[in-house]
Every structure is written in C-alpha cells, then in structure tokens.
Amino acid sequence: RYVWRKEVVGFSVEPIKAYFDQLPSGGGANKMLLNVAVSDHDGYEDIYFVRPDVIDSHGGSGKLCREELLQELGLSKCLPGRIRGASSIKEAPKGVLQLLGNEAAQSVMAVVRVPCLTYATLV
Secondary structure (H helix, E strand, O other): OHHHOOOOOEEEEOOOHHHHOOOOOOOOOOEEEEOOEEOOOOEEEEEEEEOHHHEOOOOOOOOOOOHHHHHHHOOOOOEOHHHOOOEEEOOOOHHHHHHHOHHHHHHHEEEEEEEEEOHHHHO
C-alpha cells in the first residue's frame, strides 16, 4: 500500500486491538502505530464495535469470522465485510443499529475501555 512506502511519514491510529494487531509493522522509523482512540479529552473511553469474529472479509483483508460462533449467536452467515471496523465512542454505532436492528446488533457488539488522546496531544 502507498502509506507503507519508505518515503511516506505518518502515524496510524487504531483503538481496537484485533485490528491494531493486523496493521503492517514494517513501515520504517518514520511510521508510528498507536493503539488509542481520538476523543475530546485525554484519558479512557468505552468504544463499542462489531466483534471482528462475526464479520466476513473485505477489500483483501483476512476473514476473522468463526462459524461456530455464528451458530451460538443465531446468525446464519457472517456479517458483511463493509461493517468491519464500525465503532463508536460512548454508544453503539448508529449505522450498525440501522442495518441489523437493535436486538441483533446488541448480540454482535462488544465494548472495550481504551486509552484516548485529543488530536492536540496526538500531534
């Protein structure tokens, strides 16, 4: 990918560990990977996200969906890959609630407390 070319300088911000762990780590010294969220304050926030283990692959990403988990949750197939990474601080992502309905969305959502930084602190 373009951003991983050696002459590109920058940082990647990903608060959800399952996705953070999949970021390429070999970008060189001019790349910084940060396992944090960006918020309106420095501290910690609850982030709501669709569990990666119920989502199909998307755009060349690997499939994390686990068939045995789908059965436990009453799902007939993996959720569409386009909702991979859908997340929101303080509440479930509205788009996911609209797509799946409140009850189904609640069954596939997870909440994790993550460190957060303001943009000013980040840069």
